[in-house]
Amino acid sequence: MSDKKPISSVNDFVVRFANVNGSGSASANEMFARAILRHGVPVSPRNIFPSNIQGLPTWYEVRVTEDGHLGARGGVDMMVAMNPQTWDKDVAGIEPGGYLFYDSTKPMPSTKFRDDITVIGVPLTAITNSTYTDPRQRQLFKNIIYLGALSALLDMDPKLIEQLISEQYKGKEKLLSSNVHALHLGRDWALQNLKCPIGLRVKKSDRVGDRIFIEGNSAAALGAVYGGATVCAWYPITPSSSVAEAFTAHCKRYRHDAKTGKAKYAIVQGEDELASIGIVIGASWNGARAFTATSGPGISLMTEFIGLSYFAEIPAVIMNIQRAGPSTGMPTRTQQCDIIACAYASHGDTKHVLLFPEDPAEAFEFAAAAFDLAERLQTTIFLMLDLDIGMNHRLCRPLKWDDAKQYDRGKVMTEEMLEEGRDFGRYLDVDGDGIPYRTYPGTHPTKGSYFTRGTSRDRYARYSEEGSVYADNMQRLVRKFETAQDLVPRPLQANAERPTKYGVIYFGSTSPAMDEAIGLLEERGHQLDRLRIRAFPFHSSVASFLAEHDFVYVVEQNRDGQLRSLIVNENGIDPVRLIPILHYDGTPITARFIAKAIGDHQDHLKVTPLRKAVS
């Protein structure tokens, strides 16, 4: 039937499930991804979903990758087409030589297929209906039945899937055995009626190691628990809601007093984002570690308070799980589009600290660090995740914590220090680092109180509109921001094998695609040094990297090259030397995209690849 040779690949292919949301497919699909992990083969799954509850199309894509490329690859080798609504587009999206898996209960006209792919029909509805009578059971077990059929087609070990089922339904024997039964219904049908395995196969390997599989939002929330956050105020918004929900779940487990059962935390669902950040600022002003989680529209609403946090110098942690903007934009699609909005949030001259984790492990680490930074620097710290990291399970190194670590509560003048007669000026730069001391309300009966305000004031917090007093304070805030440079996570540089005049800067969720793209570019003969920026303000090594290279590509997931603008603005760099590589259609950036965009540019710059020059 095919006029193209079927794709043959072991542990390196992409399976995409096309479902209808609300059909219960998510847990079966996730089990498929986990089952491959249990074979010792890395996977990188991604949810592609609409801003809707039930009835619209959703996709779940699993990249099976022995080499551990965790970025999105692009293209689909096998489509599990369970949604008639998107059938045509789904079938069209399969790579030539790829596979189409579908429910063959109802006959389909041949025009609905392609002749350059392998079509695999399994009568899922017929099998389900002959086994189950309850409509909900029919729907749920249909998902497990296709999982069973896939396990036969892809040569997976059913014992590993059974193990996963038994872990998931531990203590619920009836559910456990019925799920195993459904799995074998599908598997046995495929073994008896189809040629198994097909060209795509999963073979046991040992490439997963001790890595864990976790969503970035959950990891960030856990980082907040470990980082000592006690107050969380939030307003539901996709794709950030699961941060607050995970924080709630983690706190219920780890933050109740063993004796009294009382909560060592307070979580408030605010009436909006303004109230959420107001609560965070009020709590931080009063000495608690507090945070909110939001996304682009929430950041827009919070900006007045962010300016207050900057100017009145009140700690705050904001986790921004970015989605495609502007306005409501594409709420369930990923982008890195709030860089400028966060770096310079609020009216007047402001600058804010941004942290860019690349994966859940860094999301955990940076989330915990954000509270130290916020209290040390007495300002807002943004943890810049995006939907791609936040709402997808990602394979990453295990989370680590040093039990010897104490929280850095920053410069807080205590009752004892005030008693000793220490000079307290709320905005007095005593150490030359731009960071003044603060006091918590209620510290001392007669010393250390001050009036916090968003209006201009002198070093002792006394209202003043004197130009020199105002400028003195604004200059100190610049000094403080310079201090931040050496406190935030430094950029990580990886150099090409041979010296090169070309570099690439990238950050956040672009990381796995960039790492993979480097290999593809090397195959094309292009050598590039890499710098992964992990925070703003930029460390001095960013300027050095720019100085060492003639041209630097800046890869980011937004239309306007926002990080590039920030680099140009903050480093006074000639913009011509920074070449934007921009991906902004709402899908995660891929290695193929980066390699093509940079490779074409290199060719355009008339760079003769070394290999060609010598041959």
Place this chain on the structure above:
Amino acid sequence: MTYIAKPKFHHPGLKKNDLGYTHRDYEGKISTLCAGCGHDSITASIIEACYELSIEPHRVAKISGIGCSSKTPDYFLGNSHGFNSVHGRMPSVLTGANLANRDLIYLGVSGDGDSASIGFGQFAHSIRRGVNMTYIVENNGVYGLTKGQFSATADRGSKSKKGVTNTDNAIDLVAIALQLGATFVARSFSGDKTQLVPLIAAAIRHKGASFIDVISPCIAFNNHAGSTKSFDYVREHNDAVNRLDVLVGRDPIAVDYAPGTVQLVEQHDGSKIALRKIDADYDPHDRLGAQTFLAKHAAKGQIVTGLLYVDPEAEDLHEHLNTVETPLNTLEADTLCPGSTVLDKINASLR
């Protein structure tokens, strides 16, 4: 708000309260508001109430929004931390502060622009949540700092200083607070200190969301004929349902009241409010009755003042959230961080 240092001399004969503080210890900087501003009378009443209650001044956190009223926390309790935050956002800042340290007294000071317009939502939600606070609105029906625009509490049909008639309906914050479940609701008049001081004292002693709407005429922009927030108008239309005394650590029997005229209300902390009834039928424990009473009197153009509603057994947000007794801002890594052993287990569960 001033460079003029206030003299710190205390007259040796100055009266002291139970903690040994004089009245002067509860004062703040010199007010920069207009001479005769109703807000300054409220400031004086706050000072008086805190002195009478023998509160340690530094254990109060004063939080406000933006506007004339929101400037006033600088003019009282000079040894307390104050926070002049963002326009209309005092309630959220106060809520956060309260969550961080449940041991302080929270005094929220706001105005009618701050609470009935830009901050109407935050006002409503802080009341809904039952934040333990005393929320005072210094209500003059006008935007003073921006020179005389109507606010959302200005009555329909009232006239601005420039002669413009207000055609929008007024928001009655007291009615809203009652509807949203405030557990202490009062209204008073800045020109009636004898009523206002004990109301503030009782509100501070109340555990839960206390709300006081204080009509406070704006001498510069809303004290003319045709205004319903002028001194003259409020005096003429003030319909007080009760007056009260707050009794802390004093034997109520010793206070001399005519029999049948006083209702004693014991609050959660043991303090007592002695309500001297003016309207014999008014029951301050009847939320629905209070709402009806207010609506009827408002229709007649009367301004009902006094303690309008109190629930002495109210719960606050900390009880709803079941938080620990220790203030959250004092907890450190040893009690907050689950540690590496737990993290190893979490890692194991994610493979």
